[in-house]
Amino acid sequence: MASEEIGTLFQQFVLEVFLARYPDLLSFAGMGRDGGIDLSQTRDNARTIIECKAIGEDGIQQSQQRWRKVARHLQTNLQEPAGPPSGQPQYGPWYRREVPIREYIFCSSSKLGGQENLDRLRKEISDFFDELANKHAHLNHLRGLEVSVLDWNHFESQLLNHRRVAFRWFPGSLLSGFSLLDDFRLSTGFRSYLDNDRLPYFSRTDYLSTRSVPSSTIVSEEDLLVELEEGSCTGIIITGVGGVGKSRLTLELGRKAQQRNWVAVRAKSSLNVQDLDSLVQNAGNALRVPVCPPKDLPHDLQRPLAPQFLKPLPPIHRFHAERAGLRLRAVPLLRYRKLGAAR
Numbered sequence: 001m002a003s004e005e006i007g008t009l010f011q012q013f014v015l016e017v018f019l020a021r022y023p024d025l026l027s028f029a030g031m032g033r034d035g036g037i038d039l040s041q042t043r044d045n046a047r048t049i050i051e052c053k054a055i056g057e058d059g060i061q062q063s064q065q066r067w068r069k070v071a072r073h074l075q076t077n078l079q080e081p082a083g084p085p086s087g088q089p090q091y092g093p094w095y096r097r098e099v100p101i102r103e104y105i106f107c108s109s110s111k112l113g114g115q116e117n118l119d120r121l122r123k124e125i126s127d128f129f130d131e132l133a134n135k136h137a138h139l140n141h142l143r144g145l146e147v148s149v150l151d152w153n154h155f156e157s158q159l160l161n162h163r164r165v166a167f168r169w170f171p172g173s174l175l176s177g178f179s180l181l182d183d184f185r186l187s188t189g190f191r192s193y194l195d196n197d198r199l200p201y202f203s204r205t206d207y208l209s210t211r212s213v214p215s216s217t218i219v220s221e222e223d224l225l226v227e228l229e230e231g232s233c234t235g236i237i238i239t240g241v242g243g244v245g246k247s248r249l250t251l252e253l254g255r256k257a258q259q260r261n262w263v264a265v266r267a268k269s270s271l272n273v274q275d276l277d278s279l280v281q282n283a284g285n286a287l288r289v290p291v292c293p294p295k296d297l298p299h300d301l302q303r304p305l306a307p308q309f310l311k312p313l314p315p316i317h318r319f320h321a322e323r324a325g326l327r328l329r330a331v332p333l334l335r336y337r338k339l340g341a342a343r
Contacts, residue, residue, distance in 0.1 A: 009054075010052055011039065011052040011054075012027070013165075015027050016162075016165045016169075017165055022041045026039065026043065027039055028040065035077070035084075036049070036051055036070045036091075037093060038050055042099055046100060046102040048102065048104075049104050049105070050103070051158045052107045053066045054111050058112075058119075063110055063149075063151070064124070067106060067124070074128075078139060081137070101141075101146065104145050104148075105149075106122075106148070107119070107155075108151045109152055111151050112151040122147050125149065128143075129143070129147070147174050152223075168303055176267065177267065177274075178265040178271065179266050179268060180264070181266055182258075184251070203252075221249075221252055222256065224236065225253065
């Protein structure tokens with residue numbers, strides 16, 4: 001994934017974390033031409049500016065370098081008393097006296113390495129704005145700007161109080177009793193035959209093309225997903241004798257669901273009612289809770305259910321990066337759909 005896309009998605013993540021505190025926050029996707037303003041809120045004739053930097057290396061050095069690049073751009077484009085240079089209107093808000101910038105928050109996706117480094121960078125940013133105000137009379141309203149520096153430690157702690165945001169961006173970390181379908185390993189033993197590289201998939205369409213079936217039959221995997229998505233169906237149980245292809249069909253449905261921007265997870269054999277309760281709590285009221293959890297199924301159906309599907313409404317970008325060993329992924333508000341295989 002391109003660094004620009006990761007940066008845009010980190011900006012979206014920061015926006016969601018801050019919305020409770022700054023409900024009027026606006027996002028500006030300038031792709032490097034945002035005037036040092038990624039997010040902005042204007043309230044009570046004062047403005048808060050938030051700058052977001054997606055940085056893949058922990059420690060203060062990279063964050064410091066990224067800030068200094070912002071500082072150079074500000075220094076270059078805020079010199080003229082009449083306003084920013086021609087073609088650079090994005091720097092205009094820094095000139096505003098009628099709605100002055102009172103707060104500046106610098107957000108880094110890296111861990112800076114302790115409070116001392118946070119304080120160092122905060123002081124460097126504060127000193128920059130004070131020097132800018134002292135040097136240019138048209139910028140003296142920036143003197144005494146309230147500056148904060150927030151690193152990934154801050155956002156980790158915030159996610160504890162923003163469970164819905166945590167579920168949207170880190171579904172795997174909150175799915176006790178479940179695993180993401182992408183984490184399902186097919187490399188060894190019988191499972192290796194569930195992979196297309198080892199055994200090409202023989203689809204429902206291929207199979208039913210050789211049979212005489214009623215016109216009402218759902219022919220393709222895509223039609224099954226449409227039924228889950230648009231119809232009244234909230235779940236499917238696939239039955240059959242051993243080896244008929246139940247597991248392969250559920251996996252193929254899961255893969256196709258992902259292509260339709262669903263989030264597909266696989267229930268572990270240890271799944272219990274408490275795990276389902278936790279899923280509902282983490283996802284919030286946007287989930288439709290399954291009426292019949294696995295342990296309450298009839299005895300002959302008490303086998304691991306897999307995969308389960310969480311259907312997003314509406315689709316938004318996915319964010320793939322590495323942070324603390326977790327796969328970051330933006331997922332939208334969710335509806336719950338279930339799919340099980342049993343004999």
